[in-house]
Amino acid sequence: MLHDNIEQEIALLTEADRRARAYTAGIGHRPVFPSSDSLEGLSQFEEELPARGLGDASTLALLDDAGSPAAVESNGSRYFGFVVGATLPVAAAADRLVLAWDNGALGQVTSPVGAAVEKTAARWLLEILDLPRESAVGFVTSATSGTLIALASARRTLLARHGWDLDRRGLRAAPPLRIVTSALVHVVVKKALRVLGFGTDDVIVAPVDEHGRIDPAQMPELDERTIVILQAGEVNTGEFDPFSSIIPAARAAGAWVHVDGAFGLWARASAHAALTVGVDAADSWTVDGHKWLNTPYDSAMVIVRDASALTATMTSDATYTQADDDAQRNRTMEFSRRARGVPVWAALRALGRDGVADLIERTTALASHGAAGLRAAGYTVVNRVVLNQIIAKAATPQETLRITAAAQSSGAVWFGTSRWQGDPVMRISVSSWRTTTEDMDALVALLSSLRT
Template identity: 65%
Template sequence: MDELTLLAAADARALNYTASLATRRVFPDAEALAGLAAFDEPLPVEGLSASETLQLLDERGSAATVVSNGPRYFGFVIGASLPAAAAAERLMLAWDQCASSFDNSPVAATLERTAARWVLEALDLPRDSAVGFGTSATACTLTCLAAARRSLLARQGWDFDRDGLIGAPEIKIVVSELAHITVKKALRVLGFGTAKIIYAPVNAHGQVDPAQLPALDDCSILCLQAGEVNTGEFDPFAVLIPQARAAGAWVHVDGAFGLWARASALAPLTAGIEQADSWTTDAHKWLNTPYDCAMAICRDADALASAMNSDAAYSSASADAQKNLTLEFSRRPRGIPVWAALRSLGKQGVAEQIERHCRQAQRVAEGLRSAGYEVLNRVVLNQVLFRADNDAQTVAVREALQASGQAWFGGTIWQGRPAMRISVSSWRTGDEDIQALIELMGRLRTSA
């Protein structure tokens, strides 16, 4: 089979899969999982046919997918890929560009520069900020915190690039008591010992309490949250950030999904967030682009560009080249699906998508209460945190839901006890899917 025929066959299989999303089990059944054993084979001595490889991948692999690209997946904030973003991704794969700089790919550099400008406009963040398109909020948090540490040390007269950390002034890290694990991971990888992290107490809703904010100084990094992962709550930025800035601290905001509230009528939840020094957010969550696409945004563009610079004698580029704003030197142009999503939605479409999901989350909460569940959060965003009558029933309902194949969401621990968490973030999710979820949850509680 020649290349074009093979690619056409792959396209046909991919289209068939997409067409089947509404009727597939959201989580594979036991037979599909058992079918994965077909992939447990020895490395071939001689290569096998590409068409046979594609057939195996589709027949055994497609059956064992989690249909997070469908309308009834509510686990984590994972948006289905918008048609424009998915189509752009397909063409981008055909281009096969190394998107490190303009010299490597003029089209990628141009589109990612435009996407960066549009992201800042949509999120109403300082327009001269740097935007690096990375793989995930984890990687983008790491780059922002690396830039933060380097900048704070420079203010103390310490040359981090030349002298490293041995003997350097200590940089203090203050994070929310409920900081996301990706923030903790980034800190650990950067060498901030977990025993050294200072935790800021939170209130009953999961917001950092300004009255209990640990002392900050000009050698401090304060990490806040836009969208706590369980409750969807926002730290009180308008109070906390001025305190931090007055002390000379760097403020970073983890806004993996919640930062997008700023592009909608829910923007008041983010009041004051624009005063921070850096922000991270994902496109593959609420903007509904394909994985893996996230953004590191830094108010001081030079700080990020200097920290991430990877110019070499054989490969130099402008300060805003993506290889100088992200961890990757050789990289795919992740900003292109962002460009396509924003162009196809426009400001109004982004706002409508976010606002619809938040309305749907409110409807889920109302339905769960009517069915006898205890809703634990204020449902200010797209997250619904809830429990059944007792811990055992909570676990039983979650397991039954996941086994049903009709929908999927996960469990969590809230204030020391099991809970369940529903996230509404897919453009495919209609009101009929919300109603079906509510009815299913009612039946499961009765039978658990």
């Protein structure tokens, strides 16, 4: 419904804010995964498209009254799923302002404020992750889309080095490229490769050691037609590929090295930076905001050392709109886009170097604390817990799955499962700024009580 005056609009926003505040105040007091009653309430959304608008107030009320109880409390302290953190209040608050501006932040022409803030966020990101300062940063929606963009840039660049103008001649008859990935490459990297038109036959899989790191002794031979994809933070163990052994040789051979650092690259901003030694020698990187930096969702960064490689690949200049090279629409997928680098800026500014290091170090220490508790409770902790990831199992696979299901339906905590060396494992990620020692102890106490 259109508003005839700004007061009505403000009243609606105030009501939305009241409801959002009530939701936030309830964090920690509702089931981490919604109850079956709450899930049943979602049937209220199965309405017909109204012929006549039902109005703002009732729309907001339905969303909150039926929707909020069915939200997963991933914004809480006892959600240990999918390496995602809660959102930092300042990052969520900054996003509210971005919504109020409603700028299509494709560049200076449509959003001077978006362009200025994202430019600073990009500079700070390179500083805090200590990556080559000349790199270009695109603020994207996810590590998935960042990976797609980085690999598209890699392909275009390698083909250009072979004298192949991809923009003009397309892929048909282009010199073949090959991909080298870890045997434990994340599924979204496989998706990015598939979407870009690489088949599984184009991929050579590098074997990994017992920690999930590529074994450098078993790396295939690399050449100037190869894109190598390494991991900073394996999704189960949180381990790092041996960058110093692989990257210099790969680049000397003329290969392009991309690093999937969706969560693990943040280790570089902490006392655990030694885990990442040599990662800065790569050509491109992806890292999420919405995981370990605790920004709201749709927040990730693609970083490409050769800024012109990214811009040339993603350019969307048109006769009616030219932009500076660092315009975000020439570094990301979208033309029209929200200034999604703003919450990243807000998080970095409010936390500072110390605050980011503390977030990473505290959650890593909490993971070690939880792992010790689980061992004491009779579980096998399968990984070394070098970061914020714990993978653990009970005496038998059936027991592991039974306990996980019971923990999930308890509403007290939530974590997912994975498989490690053939066995189902509990996958517990400690990524939220809210999580405390008490939360870890509650998790351990629950899992302890669920053992038979």
